[in-house]
Amino acid sequence: MRNAKFVVGLILLLGLPLFSQTSANLEALKKEAIQQVGARQVFTQQMVDQIFSYAELGFQEFETSRYVTDILAKNGFKVEQGVAGIPTAWTATYGSGKPVIAFITDIDCIPRASQKPGVAYHDPIIEGAPGHGEGHNSGMAVNVTAVLVLRELMEKNKIAGTLKVMPGVAEELLGTKAFYVRAGLFKDVDIVLGTHVDDSLGTQYGHSFAPQGLVSVQYLFHGRAAHAAGAPWDGRSALDAVELMDTAWNFRREHLRLQQRSHYVIVNGGDQPNVVPSEAAVWYYFRELDYPHIKTLYDLGNTMAEAATMMTGTTVTRRVVGSAWPPHFNKVVAEIQQKNIERVGMPEWSDADQTLAKALQKEIGAPVDGLKSKVDSLREPRPDTEPGGSDDVGDISWVVPMVYMRYPANIPHTPGHSWVDAVAMATPIAHKGSTAGAKVQATTALDFLLSPDLVKQAWDYYNNVQTKEMKYTPLIGSEDKPAIEFNKEKMAKFLPEMKKYYYDPTKYKSYLEQLGIQYPTVKK
Numbered sequence: 001m002r003n004a005k006f007v008v009g010l011i012l013l014l015g016l017p018l019f020s021q022t023s024a025n026l027e028a029l030k031k032e033a034i035q036q037v038g039a040r041q042v043f044t045q046q047m048v049d050q051i052f053s054y055a056e057l058g059f060q061e062f063e064t065s066r067y068v069t070d071i072l073a074k075n076g077f078k079v080e081q082g083v084a085g086i087p088t089a090w091t092a093t094y095g096s097g098k099p100v101i102a103f104i105t106d107i108d109c110i111p112r113a114s115q116k117p118g119v120a121y122h123d124p125i126i127e128g129a130p131g132h133g134e135g136h137n138s139g140m141a142v143n144v145t146a147v148l149v150l151r152e153l154m155e156k157n158k159i160a161g162t163l164k165v166m167p168g169v170a171e172e173l174l175g176t177k178a179f180y181v182r183a184g185l186f187k188d189v190d191i192v193l194g195t196h197v198d199d200s201l202g203t204q205y206g207h208s209f210a211p212q213g214l215v216s217v218q219y220l221f222h223g224r225a226a227h228a229a230g231a232p233w234d235g236r237s238a239l240d241a242v243e244l245m246d247t248a249w250n251f252r253r254e255h256l257r258l259q260q261r262s263h264y265v266i267v268n269g270g271d272q273p274n275v276v277p278s279e280a281a282v283w284y285y286f287r288e289l290d291y292p293h294i295k296t297l298y299d300l301g302n303t304m305a306e307a308a309t310m311m312t313g314t315t316v317t318r319r320v321v322g323s324a325w326p327p328h329f330n331k332v333v334a335e336i337q338q339k340n341i342e343r344v345g346m347p348e349w350s351d352a353d354q355t356l357a358k359a360l361q362k363e364i365g366a367p368v369d370g371l372k373s374k375v376d377s378l379r380e381p382r383p384d385t386e387p388g389g390s391d392d393v394g395d396i397s398w399v400v401p402m403v404y405m406r407y408p409a410n411i412p413h414t415p416g417h418s419w420v421d422a423v424a425m426a427t428p429i430a431h432k433g434s435t436a437g438a439k440v441q442a443t444t445a446l447d448f449l450l451s452p453d454l455v456k457q458a459w460d461y462y463n464n465v466q467t468k469e470m471k472y473t474p475l476i477g478s479e480d481k482p483a484i485e486f487n488k489e490k491m492a493k494f495l496p497e498m499k500k501y502y503y504d505p506t507k508y509k510s511y512l513e514q515l516g517i518q519y520p521t522v523k524k
């Protein structure tokens, strides 16, 4: 401590080079950032609750995007709406010059996951309605809180650099990030600080998280309608083609690599049995561990679809709905971020938080060990990647140095993508976890804003390690378009009822209060 003070004193005295000053500055700025994020707890909580109450499905995040961009615009960010040809996508930028630091996090929710927050058993707000059954309602609270604090610090201390905020639209469909990349949204970006809800505070580098990539594609078969009894020989059944393709795929499955995962649903099987179906469609996910294998699997699917048309006298067109590269996160940025994670630490959970967590774990038959008390150590690349889900941030991670911080806003052992994962998401667990996440985002951004050398090191890793052998080739074609019409009807069906439950922070301190929920509500 004495030494540090002495060095600072000496620097001031001698007017030594800037970099020595910035290390002293950096420490003071980080302290202030952490304190400022803490001072905005109510703001963070309101954002978490507000977006939870909007609960919008992928490509239909209109209220959410309006709400978030209003806040950013009011705080001096320049907002561009409808980027990459996606109505609910946008960018918001502040500042000027290098480095450009981008913040991204998802905003869409899960079908049928409506759930009263703070209640440790299934109790929907609206039966069958969409809900934040993954916790994407909290990410913008993390990032926006962080950038508002950074903006103030940059202004006050004349720090050069640009902050760029953007939403992960339709992540549940893996529907947008490859299109963001194609539209050039990351061309000027130096570092991407992505973040995703979790039950722990941590980060990782390399190929170590959600390790599979995929192509999500619909095959639309076109045949010829005819009376199914009167003149069946005049008809050509599109449904026959769907069934033959699926049958062929299931036979071939035996002879594919064990690492692959593929699954399908028939989204259109025709109208009624006495009409030979002239239109039918099947939706496939082709998942594998790296680009060459994903491409091989996808090509095989296309071959099978073509073969099915030959057998049935039909034709086929394709609609790519989504795609994702397996992510690779930047080691340099992750190591810096890990130090900030350890500095910030886990939130202090109350007895009520633990009671809710344990009651929910008991309810779903999971280990009853409550909320985590320690941050995770830095996750290293796993040599044997285990197949699992996918996340379309992967595409971004292959065009710019990126990390993906996990912040502790949810309860351990939940199954994901269901009402269970919505229980904590508008309670003090999500509020405190988001505040912790915002502190890590703000301090990590300061590290890179104040050190051009660190930015360079991150790019060295990207150029000389990550992309030495594997180069990014998009899984979408130049003609593919984002599936922006998806979820329109599903959302419209519930919207009038859902509007009655939008959070009103002018009347209620919290969404729990507005809904009249005793926190926590658990089975006796």
Ligand SMILES: [Zn+2]
Residues within 6 Å of the ligand: 106, 134, 136, 171, 196
């Ligand atoms: Zn997600």
